[in-house]
Amino acid sequence: MSIISLIIKREFVAKVRNKSFIVMTFLSPLLFVAIIAFIAYLSSMKADTKEIAVHDESGLFVKEFTTKNKEDDAYKYIDLSTTAVSALKDSITKERYEGLLIIPQSNEISDLESKIQFVSNSSPSIVFIEQVQKTVANKITKINLYKANLDTLAIQNAQSKVNISLAKASGEQSVKGVNEIKIAIGGGFGYLIMMFIIIYGNMVMRSVIEEKTNRIIEIIISSVKPFQLMIGKIIGTSLAGILQFFIWAVIGLSIMFAASMFFGVNMGSATKMPPELMSEAQMQITNTAQLYITELWNLPIATILIGFVVYFIGGYFLYSSFYAAIGAAVDNQTDSQQFLIPIIMPLMLSVYVGFFSVINDPHGTVAVVFSMIPLTSPIVMLMRIPFGVPLWQIAISVTLLFATFFAVVWFAAKIYRVGILMYGKKPSWKELYRWLKYTG
Structure with missing residues (x-):
């Protein structure tokens, strides 16, 4: 366990001390805000008549x-x-x-x-x-x-506008667009997982390729098992990524707070208006807003947050093991492209299934099946959880996810053991399969 912790520390420190990591950590939020401000400026410009x-x-x-x-x-x-x-x-x-x-x-x-x-x-x-x-x-x-x-005029007056009100079986009022809000929440969390996997999974792969190219890996592998080295790299890189995301969140919230103070935005001013001074339309808007807030509070917030953490860890570990195996199998990033497509495709499929199946039928066969498949469950299940998912389905999905992770790590370690010492040869899928059967 001490060996793995040393590898984790080494990977974490190496990533955090990297100049590009430091620059992008503090520059990315500023660039993001600048892009939003530029887009807002362009949208405010009046087009030529x-x-x-x-x-x-x-x-x-x-x-x-x-x-x-x-x-x-x-x-x-x-x-x-x-x-x-x-x-x-x-x-x-x-x-x-x-x-x-x-x-x-x-x-x-x-x-x-x-x-x-x-x-x-x-x-x-x-x-x-x-x-x-x-x-x-x-x-x-x-x-x-x-x-x-x-x-x-009579025909115009005869036209009817129907506005159907929504209510729950328990007698409580409901509002339109709640399903869209639920899919937006689940989709937002799923999108974060997908971006984290793509960005920091590539970091794991580049780290392995760099060490393999510099022949450092030959020294490391003499005293460390491939499984331990892979686990250490995945966890160390993920901790560096989490630290970067945390810094981005702090900087983003600070910028929002500073902007609200600079522009004098008072979010609570509308609620302080006396009811007798509010028009009927304003009262209706306020009541609708309260219904939306009530619906949001009725969501399984604890399950969503816990599920995000669990699927975040499981999904990232699962895909990072693929990235690490690819890094061990190739000598440069150009050769890795043929192996990256099968990894990206399940992520894209997850987004497609989530937005086109879950929103229409969150408890349908398609949504349930893909929320159980380990390669797609981190995104699809997070989109389903806001709609209310039985705990036994979540338990089965999480079990399959982490079981698949350990299985993939075991297979990836076998590729890692052979691939890290292979130089100057572009591997094929057939050779990777041969490496899996290698027992020497």
């Missing part, structure tokens, strides 16, 4: 578009119905206007449904075309209703 020429021979639609100028700053519609279409097309070619909307004259209003044309140098966005089609369709619908002697 695009001028659209309208040639309406029917005279029925031009006012519908020119009136929209007050509502939509992205597009400005200009009435050029008296100008020849050929001259307008030349203006489009010379990029004087963004596009030209041509509405021909027609005796039957229904013919215009398929005869209206938009001319431009580049393909317009789908959203823009849908807005134009909606404007034209609404006008044609009004004309058809008028011709049919139907009261458009």
Whole structure:
């Protein structure tokens, strides 16, 4: 046990003292905040208004578009119905206007449904075309209703908006979007595990490749068993990663606190308003917010947090053993690419299953099966836990996860034992299988 602890200490100190580790630990949060601020600045910038020429021979639609100028700053519609279409097309070619909307004259209003044309140098966005089609369709619908002697105002008043309220079988009120919040919580934790595995699993692999390339491993392996060396590297690197994540969290919270103080944000000011001064809409928003808070508190918070820690450790250890075995089998990171794809695929599959199966049916067959498979359970099970998972399913999933981890470590150690002393040869899957059967 003392040998493993020495290896853990050596790996942890080596990672923490690394200049790139120190720089990225303190620079990454600042870069992240800078990127968010830059994106917010770009989103706040007003886009250039695009001028659209309208040639309406029917005279029925031009006012519908020119009136929209007050509502939509992205597009400005200009009435050029008296100008020849050929001259307008030349203006489009010379990029004087963004596009030209041509509405021909027609005796039957229904013919215009398929005869209206938009001319431009580049393909317009789908959203823009849908807005134009909606404007034209609404006008044609009004004309058809008028011709049919139907009261458009009465039809508009007859349209109903249904708002279904939610309630639990116990009689408590519920709110919409709770499932989306649950999947966001589970998905957030699962995403953290996936990123930690990819980032720090690669660190384990690079560490093994570096020691193998420098021939340091030949000295170390003479006094340490491959299994002990692998376990020490995995745990030491994970502790360095946890320390880095902790520092990021502290810096992030400090930046948020400093920003709230600098901009004078008072999160509790809205709740201090007397009820008699609040409008009915404000009261409704407050009540809805309280329902959401109640729903969040009803979540299995303890199970989520404990599950995150357990699956975080198990998932990282499992995949790091794969990364360590790959590092022992190759001489450089270029040769490792062929072996990394089978490792990344289960992680990507976990995310796909989580967001497309768990959110629709968290207790369905697909979700349950993939939450039991060790390669996918760290992410899929964390997405299921907020929906309420029986403890026996979690127990089976965790048992399979750690049992698979020890099995993979045992197999990886056999690859490690042979691969760390192999130089100058790019291994194949067939040779890896041969190494597993090696007993010498």
